[in-house]
Amino acid sequence: MDASEDNLPGSNGNDTFGISRSGQKSGSNDFVRKLFKILEGGQYTHIVQWTEDGDSFVVLDTNAFTTQILPQHFKHSNFSSFVRQLNKYDFHKIKRTTEEKQNSQYGEHSWEFKHPHFKIHDEEQLDNIKRKSAMQKKFLLYENTVLLKQNAENGVVVDSAADMIFNNTVSKSKFHQLKRKVEALDQEVNYLKNENYELKLGHQKSQSKYNTLLDNLISTKEFSNVLVTNFNVLVNSLTSQGLEIPANLTFNATMPTTHTVKSTQSPQMSSAVPTLPVRKSSNIDSGPPSTTPHMILDHPILRPGFNVLLVEDDSxxxxxxxxxxxxxxxxxxxxxxxxxxxSTLEKFRYDLVLMDIVMPNLDGATATSIVRSFDNHTPIIAMTGNIEDQDLVTYLQHGMNDILAKPFTKDDLHSMLIRYLRNRVPLSEQRSELSSKTPPSPPLPHSSDVSNLTREEPPIKKQHV
Known part of the structure; x- marks a missing residue:
């Protein structure tokens, strides 16, 4: 019935609603013209009428519209069929919220419809209202075509399915080509991330070795100064004894200063990864002084007997x-x-602690901060693969002395041990030396000896007592 509605005259036998103002019948939008004539005639204003703005119309009573207007002018059996016919001409129902419906001047159950070319007293615009063609719904998409979703531009959504399909499709080969480019870019980004991580790790290792070398140079310089000073004392002593010493054998020692150390810092070492501070371990001062060249020459060889606590959960x-x-x-x-x-460090002391960061129950950084509340002397070295800038700062702030970046080699581990243990005496040797210097306490007398002394004591002494 909907398909033939446009060509049907009114029920009264008069086809006036199919005649335009110019006297020419339009076979394309008779349905719209009939509706326009009803609204312009004003004989059903209690049922359907123009809105105040005149750019839309409103059905006040759907039941009355169905029983009085539809059978006489449109031959529709129900209101839903009439609404579907409106949709075929791109009429849109104005949606309202519940509150707007309750406050509407046309009634809570009114229906308002709008079309950009359907306005009061403007019959010429009716020629621009066209019925949708059924062919617009059927399009053949080739197998190698991909349909892309189009967003609304400037608040206007494209109504034509044909425009959306023909203006927003790309070939399947081009789509896969773009997809391969995106995947290649993702792989390149991942490669650059991994390369950046390896560079940071390598820089950290290089910086650690640089700090070790700088510490060794400082120690060598200090020993050289001590050696030169002792040599000058010896020369002065021999001179005072009347021995003639060549003048060129006397020279003065120069001690390194903080400015000298800073000037030796390579400017290329600065980067996003925080450099480990150049420090002299506190145990260097507490250990025995380096007075012989033999100790300086043998410092890369670790002294045996050190006890190390390894805190690690990976087997x-x-x-x-x-x-x-x-x-x-x-x-x-x-x-x-x-x-x-x-718990272990509260009971025993160790020469060095190698502390992992990510562990069950309690992480290494938090554990170190707790240990530092009762032990500030034991060197604690962090072992971790997390060497981002903020991570390194966090480890040092929690009281860790240094960072051994994972994965590390045996040479990296040896370098770390040399840095913190080369001038220290193992705690086991310190305890043995302390026990040997303490004189043994005299043995307590045996109970039989005490009884004998009492038995041999003269009676007069007993009476005197």
């Missing part, structure tokens, strides 16, 4: 670290989490 890392440490003459004790490390 493979535990095996490798333990193997390397025992190869360098260290004894190793292993705990697998931060809580166990705190």
């Amino acid at each position: 493979i890392c535990i095996q490798l670290c333990s193997k390397f440490l025992m190869k360098y003459g260290c004894t190793v004790e292993v705990v697998t989490d931060g809580l166990a490390a705190i």
